[in-house]
Amino acid sequence: xxxxxxxxxxxxxxxxxxxxxxxxxxxxxxxxxxxxxxxxxxxxxxxxxxxxxxxxxxxxxxxxxxxxxxxxxxxxxxxxxxxxxxxxxxxxxxxxxxxxxxxxxxxxxxxxx
Amino acid sequence: xxxxxxxxxxxxxxxxxxxxxxxxxxxxxxxxxxxxxxxxxxxxxxxxxxxxxxxxxxxxxxxxxxxxxxxxxxxxxxxxxxxxxxxxxxxxxxxxxxxxxxxxxxxx
Numbered sequence: 001x002x003x004x005x006x007x008x009x010x011x012x013x014x015x016x017x018x019x020x021x022x023x024x025x026x027x028x029x030x031x032x033x034x035x036x037x038x039x040x041x042x043x044x045x046x047x048x049x050x051x052x053x054x055x056x057x058x059x060x061x062x063x064x065x066x067x068x069x070x071x072x073x074x075x076x077x078x079x080x081x082x083x084x085x086x087x088x089x090x091x092x093x094x095x096x097x098x099x100x101x102x103x104x105x106x107x108x109x110x111x112x113x
Numbered sequence: 114x115x116x117x118x119x120x121x122x123x124x125x126x127x128x129x130x131x132x133x134x135x136x137x138x139x140x141x142x143x144x145x146x147x148x149x150x151x152x153x154x155x156x157x158x159x160x161x162x163x164x165x166x167x168x169x170x171x172x173x174x175x176x177x178x179x180x181x182x183x184x185x186x187x188x189x190x191x192x193x194x195x196x197x198x199x200x201x202x203x204x205x206x207x208x209x210x211x212x213x214x215x216x217x218x219x220x221x
Contacts, residue, residue: 104156
């Protein structure tokens with residue numbers, strides 16, 4: 001199947017700093033990628049739809065100025081958590097579609113201290 | 114938006130047992146998928162099944178779109194089947210709404 005890779009897998013950052021998470025489609029081109037957030041023992045919540053070459057579409061309640069999404073190429077989307085705070089600590093997962101099948105990255109655990 | 118409900122929330126099995134997980138969705142969907150999330154967080158797509166029945170080894174799934182539910186069957190469960198099983202549904206825009214999942218624990 002298609003491969004979606006995320007980096008980093010784990011990141012710890014200080015409160016007030018920014019952190020960037022990368023999502024790459026390794027063996028296919030993805031015009032659309034999705035970013036999800038998952039709190040411990042909870043479900044996945046869609047944050048935004050990342051569209052190559054255009055602005056991301058954010059879900060209601062997601063701060064676009066805090067969670068910056070860039071999809072500059074057909075194989076790379078990035079999520080930058082700006083001015084991170086402890087409440088931003090979470091598991092962030094990206095996904096891309098190939099046909100009707102969705103493939104997820106490995107996820108990135110963010111801890112803000 | 115679409116509402117997705119999964120049951121049961123937790124399930125404990127002895128190795129070798131069979132189980133059925135259920136997913137109810139609130140509206141007609143073009144996309145219905147089942148995923149398994151392992152203890153390390155990795156999500157694996159199990160089935161794309163907006164309607165009908167599919168089988169893959171010990172797993173099979175059935176979606177009855179007219180009645181807005183889907184079932185995931187696990188037969189002869191193994192300890193490696195442990196994890197969270199998510200059902201996700203969506204319309205034509207490919208945005209998926211996830212259920213809260215079923216936490217499956219298979220004991221040896």
